[in-house]
Amino acid sequence: xxxxxxxxxxxxxxxxxxxxxxxxxxxxxxxxxxxxxxxxxxxxxxxxxxxxxxxxxxxxxxxxxxxxxxxxxxxxxxxxxxxxxxxxxxxxxxxxxxxxxxxxxxxxxxxxxxxxxxxxxxxxxxxxxxxxxxxxxxxxxxxxxxxxxxxxxxxxxxxxxxxxxxxxxxxxxxxxxxxxxxxxxxxxxxxxxxxxxxxxxxxxxxxxxxxxxxxxxxxxxxxxxxxxxxxxxxxxxxxxxxxxxxxxxxxxxxxxxxxxxxxxxxxxxxxxxxxxxxxxxxxxxxxxxxxxxxxxxxxxxxxxxxxxxxxxxxxxxxxxxxxxxxxxxxxxxxxxxxxxxxxxxxxxxxxxxxxxxxxxxxxxxxxxxxxxxxxxxxxxxxxxxxxxxxxxxxxxxxxxxxxxxxxxxxxxx
Numbered sequence: 001x002x003x004x005x006x007x008x009x010x011x012x013x014x015x016x017x018x019x020x021x022x023x024x025x026x027x028x029x030x031x032x033x034x035x036x037x038x039x040x041x042x043x044x045x046x047x048x049x050x051x052x053x054x055x056x057x058x059x060x061x062x063x064x065x066x067x068x069x070x071x072x073x074x075x076x077x078x079x080x081x082x083x084x085x086x087x088x089x090x091x092x093x094x095x096x097x098x099x100x101x102x103x104x105x106x107x108x109x110x111x112x113x114x115x116x117x118x119x120x121x122x123x124x125x126x127x128x129x130x131x132x133x134x135x136x137x138x139x140x141x142x143x144x145x146x147x148x149x150x151x152x153x154x155x156x157x158x159x160x161x162x163x164x165x166x167x168x169x170x171x172x173x174x175x176x177x178x179x180x181x182x183x184x185x186x187x188x189x190x191x192x193x194x195x196x197x198x199x200x201x202x203x204x205x206x207x208x209x210x211x212x213x214x215x216x217x218x219x220x221x222x223x224x225x226x227x228x229x230x231x232x233x234x235x236x237x238x239x240x241x242x243x244x245x246x247x248x249x250x251x252x253x254x255x256x257x258x259x260x261x262x263x264x265x266x267x268x269x270x271x272x273x274x275x276x277x278x279x280x281x282x283x284x285x286x287x288x289x290x291x292x293x294x295x296x297x298x299x300x301x302x303x304x305x306x307x308x309x310x311x312x313x314x315x316x317x318x319x320x321x322x323x324x325x326x327x328x329x330x331x332x333x334x335x336x337x338x339x340x341x342x343x344x345x346x347x348x349x350x351x352x353x354x355x356x357x358x359x360x361x362x363x364x365x366x367x368x369x370x371x372x373x374x375x376x377x378x379x380x381x382x383x384x385x386x387x388x389x390x391x392x393x394x395x396x397x398x399x400x401x402x403x404x405x406x407x408x409x410x411x412x413x
Contacts, residue, residue: 086126089400089409094119094130098389100352102140103402105392110400111147112407113140118149118160121407123394131160143224144182150175159186167206173198177221185209185228189219199233201252210252217246223273232279232290234268243267247281249292259294274314274336282309287316289338297338304330308362312355315341315373319350319362331362333373342376356393359412363391368399370412382410 095114102113109128110121118140120129135151142148146166150157152175158168159180173191180186184204192198197219201210217235224231231250236243245268249259266283273279279290284306290296304320307329311317314336319329329350333342348364355361359379360371366386370379382399384391390402394409401408 086122086124089125090403090406091121091125092406093403098402099139100390100402102138103390103392103400105354105356105394105400106142108394110392110394110407111140111142112402113138113149118147120147120162123398125407129160129162131158131165133158139177141179143180146180146182146184148178148180148186150178150188152176157188169206171200176219179222179224179231181224181228182226183228185224187222187224187231189222189233196237197235199231199250201228201231210250212250212255212257214248217248220267220269221271223271223279225273225277226275230273230292232271232273234271234281236267245281245283247271247279247288247290247296249279259292261288261290261294261296263288263298270309270311272311276314276336278314278336280311280314280316280336282306282311282316287318287334287338289334289336299334299338299340307350308353310353310355315355317353317355317360319353321349325349329362329364331360331371333360342371342373344371344376344378352388352390354391354393354399357396359393359396361391361393361399363388363401368401368410380413382413384408384410 093114095116098112098114104111108123112119115138116132118129118131118133119127122128133149135154135156137152137154138149139152140147140149145162147160148157149160154174155170157175157178159166171188171190176189176197178186178188185201187199187201189197189199192213195213195215196217197214199212200208203209214235217237219233219235222231222233229252233248234245236245238244242265245263245266247261248257251258266285268281268283270282271279277292281288281290286298286300288296288298301320304322305324306318307321308319309316316334318332318334320332321329326349329346329348331344331346332340335341346362346364346369350362350364352363353361358373360373362369363384366384366388368382368384368391370381371377372379384401385403385408387404388401392400394400398409398411401410
């Protein structure tokens with residue numbers, strides 16, 4: 001005998017069915033008090049994916065000059081070389097001596113150029129790069145994964161990668177200064193017969209892209225912007241028995257200098273291209289923040305003597321003394337607008353400074369003094385050793401110390 005079962009309904013159907021009364025054994029409680037989790041519409045996911053792809057596309061577009069097969073291969077090599085742990089600090093210097101300007105930190109790695117060898121060390125003193133050179137007056141500039149080592153007053157230069165030497169060459173005339181960009185373009189300023197100096201810019205394949213001859217100023221420094229499309233140079237000359245300096249701006253699509261800004265009674269020593277397109281020029285009596293249209297904001301040292309300086313992300317940390325051989329110093333930070341943002345007094349002469357994030361450090365009296373950039377508050381001091389010659393902040397808490405024969409580390413206590 002076939003039994004007929006009452007028809008089952010979904011909950012919403014049961015709610016609408018008036019025959020499902022209290023006595024019906026197949027009825028279920030109404031779900032009026034139960035909340036359902038709202039579902040995210042599929043179009044929202046599509047929008048998120050499209051936005052992510054747009055951002056990735058923009059990043060690739062703006063970095064297209066750096067995304068060459070060679071650069072990608074170098075990046076992979078850097079990641080491979082950077083793996084591993086060293087024996088820690090202190091570690092001996094390879095060579096007899098290291099100039100202060102050939103000792104600095106980038107991305108927590110320490111770059112050291114001695115009289116015989118270029119060495120790059122990580123935070124554990126593991127050797128990432130070790131290349132010999134034969135230059136009598138070596139200097140270096142670095143960007144990305146490349147380091148340019150050149151011979152001041154000589155003709156030799158070489159471009160180093162983390163895996164090997166990428167190029168080694170010679171100029172026709174002696175080298176004054178040089179620079180290199182992250183995508184491999186590089187610039188050399190050399191002597192030039194009949195002119196004060198000559199600028200030559202090269203593509204990454206070492207073919208010439210641009211040249212310019214300086215008729216009025218002897219060039220002391222040059223700086224390329226991030227993608228190597230522009231450059232700024234500073235130089236000195238004499239007029240009516242007084243020193244005059246100038247800052248040049250170059251666009252490599254224009255055969256002439258785009259802008260030339262002059263400064264009286266100062267010797268410009270260093271020029272740095274900033275991310276915002278302006279340039280910081282540091283001299284012996286003042287510094288200037290100069291824009292490509294020639295506008296500039298000057299910060300005068302007010303007769304004080306500069307003993308050390310460091311440039312970082314558009315900011316400059318200065319160590320100023322009231323007079324030569326003074327026993328006291330004043331630390332000053334000048335922002336990218338050319339205005340003083342921090343000041344601190346020290347009772348000792350400063351021989352080296354470094355700037356990183358919200359920390360400023362000064363080497364004086366065999367001690368490293370750490371300050372907060374935002375307020376000028378003293379964070380503490382650490383022993384540097386009596387033979388310390390230069391410092392380079394690794395991060396906001398740690399500093400590398402260049403001694404006579406070894407490299408050490410010091411930290412904020």
